[in-house]
Amino acid sequence: MHPIIDTHGLTKTYGSNGAAVHALRGIDLTIERGEFVALIGPSGSGKSTLMAILGCLDKPTEGTYALDGERVEGLSGRELAQIRNDKIGFVFQQYNLLPKASVVRNVELPMLYAGVGRRERRQRAQELLERVGIPEKAKVLPAALSGGQRQRVAVARALANRPALLLADEPTGALDSKTGHEVLELFADLHRQGNTIIIVTHDLSIAAMAQRQVEIHDGLIKIEEAA
Amino acid sequence: MFDGAFRERVLNSWVEMRENLTRSVLQSLGVILGVASVLGGMSISDSMRKRSMELYVRMGGLDKLNVRQSAVVREGAPTALQMANLGLRTADAAEGEGMDTSAVSGISLRKDARARVRSPYADQEREIRGIGGDFLALDGYEVDQGRDFSAHDIDTAAPIAILGTEAVAVFFPNGDAVGRTLRIGDTQVQVVGVLKERVFRFRSSNGNMFRWRNRIIALPTTLVARRFEGDQYHRVDRMAFRIRNLDAMAKFTKGLSSLLKANHRQQVDFRLDDVGARVRKQQSQGNVYDVIFMLSGFLSLIGGGIVNVNIQMATLKERIREVGVKMAIGAPGREVFKEFMTEALLLTAVGSLAGLVIGVGFSKIITASIGVPLHIDPKSFVSAYALAAVFGFVFALFPAWKASRLSPMEALRYE
Numbered sequence: 001m002h003p004i005i006d007t008h009g010l011t012k013t014y015g016s017n018g019a020a021v022h023a024l025r026g027i028d029l030t031i032e033r034g035e036f037v038a039l040i041g042p043s044g045s046g047k048s049t050l051m052a053i054l055g056c057l058d059k060p061t062e063g064t065y066a067l068d069g070e071r072v073e074g075l076s077g078r079e080l081a082q083i084r085n086d087k088i089g090f091v092f093q094q095y096n097l098l099p100k101a102s103v104v105r106n107v108e109l110p111m112l113y114a115g116v117g118r119r120e121r122r123q124r125a126q127e128l129l130e131r132v133g134i135p136e137k138a139k140v141l142p143a144a145l146s147g148g149q150r151q152r153v154a155v156a157r158a159l160a161n162r163p164a165l166l167l168a169d170e171p172t173g174a175l176d177s178k179t180g181h182e183v184l185e186l187f188a189d190l191h192r193q194g195n196t197i198i199i200v201t202h203d204l205s206i207a208a209m210a211q212r213q214v215e216i217h218d219g220l221i222k223i224e225e226a227a
Numbered sequence: 228m229f230d231g232a233f234r235e236r237v238l239n240s241w242v243e244m245r246e247n248l249t250r251s252v253l254q255s256l257g258v259i260l261g262v263a264s265v266l267g268g269m270s271i272s273d274s275m276r277k278r279s280m281e282l283y284v285r286m287g288g289l290d291k292l293n294v295r296q297s298a299v300v301r302e303g304a305p306t307a308l309q310m311a312n313l314g315l316r317t318a319d320a321a322e323g324e325g326m327d328t329s330a331v332s333g334i335s336l337r338k339d340a341r342a343r344v345r346s347p348y349a350d351q352e353r354e355i356r357g358i359g360g361d362f363l364a365l366d367g368y369e370v371d372q373g374r375d376f377s378a379h380d381i382d383t384a385a386p387i388a389i390l391g392t393e394a395v396a397v398f399f400p401n402g403d404a405v406g407r408t409l410r411i412g413d414t415q416v417q418v419v420g421v422l423k424e425r426v427f428r429f430r431s432s433n434g435n436m437f438r439w440r441n442r443i444i445a446l447p448t449t450l451v452a453r454r455f456e457g458d459q460y461h462r463v464d465r466m467a468f469r470i471r472n473l474d475a476m477a478k479f480t481k482g483l484s485s486l487l488k489a490n491h492r493q494q495v496d497f498r499l500d501d502v503g504a505r506v507r508k509q510q511s512q513g514n515v516y517d518v519i520f521m522l523s524g525f526l527s528l529i530g531g532g533i534v535n536v537n538i539q540m541a542t543l544k545e546r547i548r549e550v551g552v553k554m555a556i557g558a559p560g561r562e563v564f565k566e567f568m569t570e571a572l573l574l575t576a577v578g579s580l581a582g583l584v585i586g587v588g589f590s591k592i593i594t595a596s597i598g599v600p601l602h603i604d605p606k607s608f609v610s611a612y613a614l615a616a617v618f619g620f621v622f623a624l625f626p627a628w629k630a631s632r633l634s635p636m637e638a639l640r641y642e
Binding site: 052055057058077078081082084085086090092096097098100101109110112113114115118157158161 | 232234235239242243246548549551552553554555556557558559560561562634635636639
């Protein structure tokens with residue numbers, strides 16, 4: 001069985017020659033199916049860049065990256081879009097819901113891009129909303145929800161196409177500690193159900209919930225420890 | 228196509244438009260005005276064209292071939308053939324009809340003269356018009372009181388007359404002309420019919436273009452030939468053939484031309500005038516105005532298009548994050564492109580509809596102010612709409628392309 005994530009010598013350099021910024025300087029990282037990993041590090045450490053590359057939002061300058069057994073570093077923008085749609089579910093700090101679409105239509109969106117039929121979309125979206133605990137909010141607009149509820153919608157949307165990997169970037173950063181904790185509980189539940197999860201955070205108490213912490217420092221993996 | 232992404236795109240675009248109503252109205256203003264001005268311009272020329280068509284119909288119809296006598300340029304002494312040529316005669320008309328009796332559905336003959344016309348009330352030197360065949364119908368006259376000439380009247384050169392309303396007013400000012408007697412030259416003629424008054428104002432403020440037609444004093448051609456323009460050959464000044472079928476018209480014109488040339492000793496001393504063809508030609512020259520109106524519409528659509536691109540680019544800035552999110556959850560650039568295009572095209576479609584409504588309003592005001600009844604050809608609607616669609620499409624391309632080329636990373640991070 002191949003790992004979900006397998007990278008070798010990932011580097012990312014912005015700018016060129018004189019003014020080059022080396023955001024990543026050679027990352028070797030392997031994450032197995034079903035792991036719950038926290039990616040930690042101070043701001044500017046390169047963890048956001050790593051997250052972008054792992055999420056197929058950006059391409060590495062050098063190195064190899066296999067996602068779910070498939071090499072992705074040389075793929076075109078269109079192929080990457082398809083991989084994001086199919087294999088990755090994103091959860092962002094600012095929820096990033098479409099404000100003019102109802103909750104259920106937000107959740108349907110990844111399925112729409114995947115070409116899932118209307119009836120099936122609606123049904124699965126409703127199931128996902130039940131799973132994250134807000135089935136009654138399907139028809140409302142995101143603006144009518146609390147921060148915690150919005151993040152639940154975002155999680156439901158991330159799960160829509162049954163991704164191989166759930167990538168959460170500071171998912172509790174905009175929430176108070178109580179609702180933040182509830183959202184983390186949701187992630188823990190999802191992990192127990194077998195999802196592979198990576199949480200990017202600078203909060204060590206959040207990182208402590210994960211099985212394994214990967215600390216990035218100056219574009220390199222500094223410490224790896226498993227709980 | 229209609230169940231999935233397309234339907235969703237249209238729905239989203241609609242929501243987007245409604246949510247940003249002010250912006251959408253501003254964006255579509257160029258399209259609205261462009262369509263309105265194209266339609267307004269075209270409807271003016273449509274209305275004028277329709278009006279002139281009505282004029283020709285009122286003048287006796289478009290399905291006519293007029294034949295007139297025309298001078299032949301002669302140098303030096305006339306040749307024997309030229310001397311022997313008798314010109315346009317009643318016989319020509321009969322032979323012309325004989326060529327293709329199924330195609331010809333009416334013939335009119337006209338022979339003019341001048342004479343002194345006297346009644347108990349007036350005494351004037353007037354034009355008198357000898358008429359034969361179906362002259363009244365082919366010239367758009369209708370009998371109001373009394374009757375038309377019968378074939379027998381014309382064959383026998385009956386001393387009878389039909390008067391237009393002006394002639395009645397002059398010679399029988401208290402009305403009641405039918406049955407009364409006029410003295411034309413030295414001939415006593417009895418009035419057997421009075422024609423309906425003819426009125427046509429191209430614009431409501433114009434004078435009556437048909438005023439002179441009401442002056443008519445009509446006698447049988449044969450009477451004019453016998454008593455006023457002594458002529459044993461039955462020459463006529465004009466003849467006309469009514470031919471309903473357009474294809475038959477072309478063939479008949481050709482046949483008649485060679486027939487007349489043969490009858491006229493190889494002299495081309497006549498002019499054939501296919502009224503329908505002439506009018507169609509005139510109207511196609513009138514299309515120059517359409518081009519001018521089209522051009523002004525073009526310019527407003529271009530102006531509107533540029534404004535539109537600007538607004539679209541500005542709103543793109545606001546929506547970069549949204550694009551980033553969509554890309555992150557798997558929308559390819561192509562999908563983003565389609566979403567932006569759908570929005571722009573929906574805006575154009577709705578704006579164009581509004582433009583058509585306003586354009587009709589424009590046209591109503593303009594045609595009312597120049598006093599011509601409004602007529603808009605369905606083709607004008609279609610071309611105004613199509614023009615806007617083309618411009619909407621072209622000007623939507625750039626912002627949509629820009630949006631589709633965003634990097635998902637940068638778009639997500641955009642503040």
